Amino acid sequence: MVRKPTSKETARKPNMREAILAAAEELFATNGFNAVSVRDIAHAAGANPGSVTYHFKTKDGLLLEIYRRHCGPMNLRRSELLTAARRVRDLQDRLEAIVRAYVVPAFTSGSDLAGGGARFTRLRAVMSAEGNEVARKIIAQTFDDTSHAFIDAIHDSLPHVPRTDIVWRSHFLLGALYYSLVTPERVSRLSRGEADGGDPANAIEQLVQATVAAFQAPALDQAAPTRRRTVATTKT
């Protein structure tokens, strides 16, 4: 079933290398970078620890390669979807399409790589929480363009909301997205089994619905036209 690639152009037997990448991705995404040892990865991949060094030189190099594999395809997919979304006439529909263009590739496979985009997005969430240096560099130089493109697109469809507010709200979107992937079981638990936090389709719909409404909230300056906030700053 697994097609042997006749080994010509580059003459590789990609099995082991791919297995290591997949195992590392899974382990890093669930346990963080520092908690996972090269030996753990090798064991999970059915490989020898030395093999990891051979293919990726260092542990950082392994992480770097994981990012390289995913960033391109996911950003490409987002660009395509964003371009399509910007063409939607109705402003309300367009906003939803834009949000969907941002969210969907993060959950579903951004390429034909095994495991889909969800695992990689979860990895990004965990690395960002750990303050991983390798990840921080790659992310800033790879995703900031995309983020700006989305912010601009959203701003176009919500001209009355200041750009600053849109930045905040898209930041919240990414945080919610990350957290949905990091602790999906919390949703199942708090809903007492009525919702499956691990179901991507479910998460996407909920996230899109909630986020669109959040973006459409009135701007902060002109917030609460009748009363201004008074409550809950006081004690009992």
Next chain:
Amino acid sequence: MVRKPTSKETARKPNMREAILAAAEELFATNGFNAVSVRDIAHAAGANPGSVTYHFKTKDGLLLEIYRRHCGPMNLRRSELLTAARRVRDLQDRLEAIVRAYVVPAFTSGSDLAGGGARFTRLRAVMSAEGNEVARKIIAQTFDDTSHAFIDAIHDSLPHVPRTDIVWRSHFLLGALYYSLVTPERVSRLSRGEADGGDPANAIEQLVQATVAAFQAPALDQAAPTRRRTVATTKT
């Protein structure tokens, strides 16, 4: 300035113990649990590594103690604010008050402990991302009651929204809250300096405003009364 406590009731010199707790909190919150060594903590606190073992027995014990110090006060504060919020008559205002009661203690000092609640909340975010076992246990048994109380309160003020949707949206709220504390500089960067992601007051207002709107979004079942979602599922 620092009051020496006459050392009677329990006869301690709390300086070192407190210094270790503070240093650990700071280091864990910024670098994660596994990346920080006991020696790092001791060094940052101006203490000897053995001192950490003496006061907290193990590294896990140290983390446990950090949680113990913060969970109680923060939950208490939230309960007080929630009780007050539930008394608000106007449904819209009540919802905002409830959200504020959830958000504010997470950002500001939940007790008189140094550093305020923001550092501890960031710590929780990082631990949750790392899948830390100690933290997971404590959190589930300490915060789930509070979470349910908030979900119920929100449900009361939004009777037409299914509980499931409210669970999802409060999950998104927590994710957004966490992420705001984990990478505040991203907000500053993406807003090109127009917003200060590190300013708690700013973050709170933005988060409350956006979240209230998200909670008020139509329920998923009856979503999009005119058209249903069609866009952005198609390619270019």
Next chain:
DNA sequence: TGATCTTTTGTACGATGGTACAAATCTCAT
């Protein structure tokens, strides 16, 4: 087949990790 190159294995080294523990030091009621 045998020469050559790629990949995998096995093992080892130096660094660093958490933790234990005895000795030194400090605190304070008597």
Next chain:
DNA sequence: ATGAGATTTGTACCATCGTACAAAAGATCA
């Protein structure tokens, strides 16, 4: 001041870490 208990220090043990490297095994093609 002195003795008892609390705290701090210094050090050492053992496990595990990332990585290096030589040898074994496998693949490729003249």
